[in-house]
Amino acid sequence: MTTELKAGNEKLNRLGLDKLDYKGRPSTLCSGCGHDSITSQIINVCWELGVDPQHLIKMSGIGCSSKSPAYFMNRAHGFNTLHGRMPSVTTGAMMANRELKAIGVSGDGDTGSIGLGQFKHLLRRNVPMVYIIENNGVYGLTKGQFSATADVGQKLKYAGTNELTPIDLCLEAVSSDCGFVARSFAGDAKQVRELLKAALSYNGTAVLDIISPCVTFNNHEDSTKSYPYGKAHEERIHDISFIESREEIQVDYDPGTTQIVQLHDGPIIQLRKLDEDYDPTDRGAAMQLLEEAHAKQEFITGLLYINQTRQTLSEIHNLPRTALADLPSEKLRPSKEVFDKLIGDLLA
Ligand SMILES: Cc1ncc(C[n+]2csc(CCOP(=O)(O)OP(=O)(O)O)c2C)c(N)n1
Numbered sequence: 001m002t003t004e005l006k007a008g009n010e011k012l013n014r015l016g017l018d019k020l021d022y023k024g025r026p027s028t029l030c031s032g033c034g035h036d037s038i039t040s041q042i043i044n045v046c047w048e049l050g051v052d053p054q055h056l057i058k059m060s061g062i063g064c065s066s067k068s069p070a071y072f073m074n075r076a077h078g079f080n081t082l083h084g085r086m087p088s089v090t091t092g093a094m095m096a097n098r099e100l101k102a103i104g105v106s107g108d109g110d111t112g113s114i115g116l117g118q119f120k121h122l123l124r125r126n127v128p129m130v131y132i133i134e135n136n137g138v139y140g141l142t143k144g145q146f147s148a149t150a151d152v153g154q155k156l157k158y159a160g161t162n163e164l165t166p167i168d169l170c171l172e173a174v175s176s177d178c179g180f181v182a183r184s185f186a187g188d189a190k191q192v193r194e195l196l197k198a199a200l201s202y203n204g205t206a207v208l209d210i211i212s213p214c215v216t217f218n219n220h221e222d223s224t225k226s227y228p229y230g231k232a233h234e235e236r237i238h239d240i241s242f243i244e245s246r247e248e249i250q251v252d253y254d255p256g257t258t259q260i261v262q263l264h265d266g267p268i269i270q271l272r273k274l275d276e277d278y279d280p281t282d283r284g285a286a287m288q289l290l291e292e293a294h295a296k297q298e299f300i301t302g303l304l305y306i307n308q309t310r311q312t313l314s315e316i317h318n319l320p321r322t323a324l325a326d327l328p329s330e331k332l333r334p335s336k337e338v339f340d341k342l343i344g345d346l347l348a
């Protein structure tokens with residue numbers, strides 16, 4: 001158990017913090033917006049896992065989704081960057097202090113339209129962070145224009161008909177060999193919660209593409225990003241449970257029905273197979289599943305791909321555990337000899 005009772009029956013997590021300590025400001029989003037459901041699960045999971053708010057950075061771009069970090073974890077640091085530029089700012093922050101934990105919240109426009117190049121390079125670099133895309137198929141903040149994930153042929157009252165083929169952000173992530181790729185639905189609180197826990201325990205970039213309906217501009221029955229569509233069509237490729245390493249591990253093992261994935265530092269993800277016989281460590285299978293789902297207009301959710309063999313950017317560059325700001329200047333600056341050699345080489 002990660003929670004304990006203190007006198008007065010108030011629940012505290014292992015840092016001695018109450019769930020209220022993980023909340024943010026009151027949301028200003030439309031009532032019923034999927035983004036707020038995701039925020040609630042971030043609060044629940046961070047409290048339950050005992051994530052230290054003072055070592056967490058909340059990063060975002062611009063959009064209704066990108067406003068979400070204001071609504072969770074008041075005690076954490078936050079940076080609302082420019083539209084589509086959250087990946088590069090987060091890369092810089094994680095290079096400066098690899099001991100931080102980063103949660104980025106972005107939108108389908110922020111990631112799939114203006115920020116697609118930044119997104120791909122973040123994945124290529126394997127910057128350690130949880131990257132949440134609150135995917136509603138529209139630019140909610142600027143009043144409902146189609147985004148790059150909108151379905152071809154979709155009609156909206158004000159935006160007209162979308163003529164362009166959608167970008168599948170999970171497919172983009174798998175093709176960049178991102179080591180943790182999952183899709184979920186804001187209306188499926190349990191799955192969002194378990195995937196968030198696993199993503200927070202993953203060492204590298206963990207992408208969660210969460211279909212998060214915009215109740216104001218894109219919640220019609222024929223939209224694949226709506227509550228009615230999600231509720232009627234969600235097909236989970238497995239049931240997922242996350243088991244922390246400090247808990248006693250009791251796996252209900254029924255051969256052929258569960259798949260165990262052990263993360264590097266101990267925690268376990270247990271996947272219970274539903275109809276599909278699906279192996280999330282097979283990159284080709286992940287791409288095929290996504291292609292097939294796209295062709296058949298299926299809304300599949302779950303952990304699509306996991307690969308724990310890639311080094312993170314901090315590991316590749318052998319960064320010190322100490323934040324750069326805390327290193328003494330003699331460790332940050334090259335010595336005179338090294339500097340002279342460098343200049344000499346450049347002039348040669
Ligand atoms: C450089 C730049 N271009 C365009 C905009 C206008 N703009 C603000 S938010 C946004 C789209 C947001 O859509 P999305 O990321 O899907 O977030 P949502 O509001 O749907 O959650 C756009 C185009 C901007 N702020 N900056």
Ligand code: SF4
Pocket residue numbers: 028029030032033034035064065136140141213214215216217
């Ligand atoms: S406009 Fe859409 S995305 Fe923005 S807060 Fe309202 S429901 Fe949410």
Ligand SMILES: [Mg+2]
Pocket residue numbers: 063107108109134135136137138139140147
């Ligand atoms: Mg959007």
